[in-house]
Amino acid sequence: MKLEILLAVFFGGSLLTYLLGKISKRARDILAVLVLLFATAGITSLYGKSSTATLYTGFLDFPMVLSIHPFAWIFALTIAVVGLCAVIFSWLYIRKKGRTDFFYFMMLLVIFSMIGIVLSGDFLSFYIFWEMMSWSTFLLISYNRGKAIAAGMKYIVMSVAGSLAMLVGMISLYTQTGTLVFEGISGSLNSASSGYLQFILILFFVAFGIKNAIWPLHVWLPPAHSEAPSPFSAVLSGVLIKIGTFGFILLIYGIIQVQVFVNLGHALFNVRNLLLLLGAVTILIPTFIALFQDDAKRLLAWSTVAQAGYIILGIAYGTSESLSGGTLHFFNHALFKSLLFMVVGAVEFRTNGVRDLNSLGGLIKKMPVTFVAGLIGVCGLIGVPLTNGFVSKWLIYHTLIVNHSPFLAFVALLGTWGTILYSYKLIHHIFLGQLPRKYEKLQAAPVSMKVPMIFLSLTVFVFGVLPGLPLHVINLSELGFGMEPLAINMWGVVTGSGSIQMLNIATALILGGIVLWLFFRMGPKNTRADQMDNYAAGAPVPADRYQYSVKFYDPLTRMIAPYLKDIADNFYSALARGIRNAGNGIRRIYTGDVGNYALYIILFLAILIFIQLYWKVW
Amino acid sequence: MVLVLQILFVSILACLVGLFLIGLSRKVTARIHWRYGPPLSQPFIDIVKWFSQTAVSHGKLFDAGMIFSLTGSVVVVLFLPFGGICPLSGSGGLLVILYLMLIAPLGIALSAGESANPHASIGVSRKMQLAFGYELSLLMILLSLMTYYRTVSIVDIVETQIQAGWSLVQLPLVVSGLAYLLIMPAIMGIRPFEMIQAPQEISSGPMAEYGGKFLAFATLQHAFNIYIGLSLFVNLFMGGGSNAGYFLIKLLLAFMVFQVVHAVWPRFRIEQAVRYLWRWPALLAFIGLIIVWVTTS
Incomplete structure (x- = not known):
């Protein structure tokens, strides 16, 4: 299928969904899913292709x-599939x-502009999307x-800052190379100096780093x-912040060669080490x-921020x-992660918006x-x-260890142990x-929420046992780079210095589980007990009186709390306060009263006249 | 066929060794305390007895978590070299072992979580914090080994040691080895790091709700756990073993050292334990990793 048609259908479909919502709600819900199904099918049909089209x-x-290539394909497909699941999930949720029509319209617009970003072949369309x-x-x-408005403001202010950095980078690239098409830039950057490349990298890293x-x-x-x-x-969390990841890979592997x-x-101070260091900090602190x-x-x-650190570590390390x-x-x-947000969303939906773990x-x-x-x-x-996270993390640890970076590997491993907690x-x-009494009549999640959750759980499991499927596509994109x-x-993976074979691990775990389950069933039958019918050492806990999971890791968190301040957030808050104060100061001058402005002009003229009379400058 | 026999041999022997060590532990502790102590066969008798009793269950996950946990332990055993026999080598090495070792505590934690017993949850919370405490050092120790031997395969590490001598006496690794000795009691969950169970305080923590076959499974899991903890240390720092007999002797030797600590020490509180683990062992492990990193680059 042609890329232009694909994009036209995407954006046309989004608008149509919005307009259809004014007529029939059910038709709108179905159309939104159909457009995304079409997107998924259309992108799937582009598998293995590499082509460019001037729009x-x-x-x-x-x-x-x-342009489409295997590396863009895997991103586009992930976006389409996660988007599809999310839209099915939002049927009842929203x-x-x-304001449902608006929600659907914006949702589809976000998903398709992300697909637009990964399919663009030059910086101009990249920037527009x-x-x-x-x-x-x-x-x-x-x-x-x-x-949510405050959260949105925080996002858009940072996002605009990132976009400006990207704009400066684009303009600089254009003046240097005379084109904005990726291939053209890549060809003419061969002769660029190391300093210039680092300058470009840092500008784009601000843009992509904010998204990521x-x-x-x-x-x-x-x-x-x-x-x-x-x-x-x-x-x-699932795909949007990974657009930053896409940008990083595109810039490092696609445009500047790895x-x-x-x-x-310099051997010690360079962009790669800076990025590795930031990746490590991004894993640890969050x-x-x-x-x-x-x-x-x-x-x-916060977990998403930490996991993004692993991805950055993998990309910046620069081995295949x-x-x-x-x-x-x-x-x-x-x-x-999209599965987990849906799980929390389903709980939130049934409990009328409770997200407080306690x-x-x-x-x-x-x-x-x-x-x-x-659980999955x-x-x-x-x-x-x-599960799928195992293989990808193994690859990152393995490459860090065999390439003699034990400290980075340590941070990555320690991050995982924090993740368990x-x-x-x-x-x-x-x-x-304990189930609180107020939730005794709670219903299970509706079918439209269960379906995407079950589907995503299955993918987590399947790609955990058969990691060769995605790795095959990734190999194609590495060939492209x-x-x-x-x-x-x-x-x-079957590399020389250590390999990983899920076949052995999966067979051992599944067979072992079955054998032990059969053994377990051989014993006498259990009797079921109610949740309040348990051993309390003579001091039973009254039902609904205490919530014993509050402050679950209190001894540990009390120990690390003094060392853990969000320095970055404090810095930006101070910056924002500073700007607001400065703004207040300026507002004293710009009162909006024409009389005052007239006074300023007269004063200014008076000063000029005074200077002229006294020093005879002009 | 050979593989199936190896798997059966290693898993059954590991289980027997673990149960024997539980019995021995009670006997040795009793003798140090000037008591007579139960017979060595007591854990075996207990397992049979518990398995024939009816038990109380709190739900599907309560059962499944237990099975999951024991499965995890059995599978880890298959990845550890047992004096020249390693049924499932060549599938990821030490990193896979590290990850598989998660399954057992995770299974118990899920199972105990469903029982809705506050004591069980307190026990799990302590286990998680303690594990975070000792993993900090353990990860650095394992990384210094992997960096020093330039491999992630535990079989390769054992083979190199059989030629070149124990890691514990190799000069760049000796600091890491010391750190490992300091965190071993925490890994095995023996005193002074027994706050997870703390029978007198939180009525055996995660074990509080287990009776009958659940208790039998939990004890089997504990037996495997003891074997895994010791076996990892013996394989990584005491040169493994060229044959099974030699390997078991080393295992017993290591066990007795930690048993003496277990018999005479009181119990730490959780924050004392984490503070200890993050201070001296972590410092030693960090120095060890720096030494290895500098000497091998």
């Missing part, structure tokens, strides 16, 4: 180019909230009003993710902060194994499917073997423990 040449004499994405994201983040939420550019993300409507949080990137600058969160979505948001690990982790993270509990009895989905999502996040907290506080691809098979 339009007249705009300011710049050609607007669309009906409660009102980028801005479309930023603004529609802003509208969706602020959808809930109230606190790298520390210290992450501050917009936690409020935005927690205040946005849950189906959109799934898109936001061999050039790795050897840039992981610790996530431990403190009591709001389910905020916890997941690390790129595979980073890209695979992007793909896996999109699946399990007031939930025991929901496994009421929402079993949601629990299983949550959390396992993927930790990287328990048989907050993941268990999430699962335990929502689904395990002129790198040597990894030696893979369906079950994993």
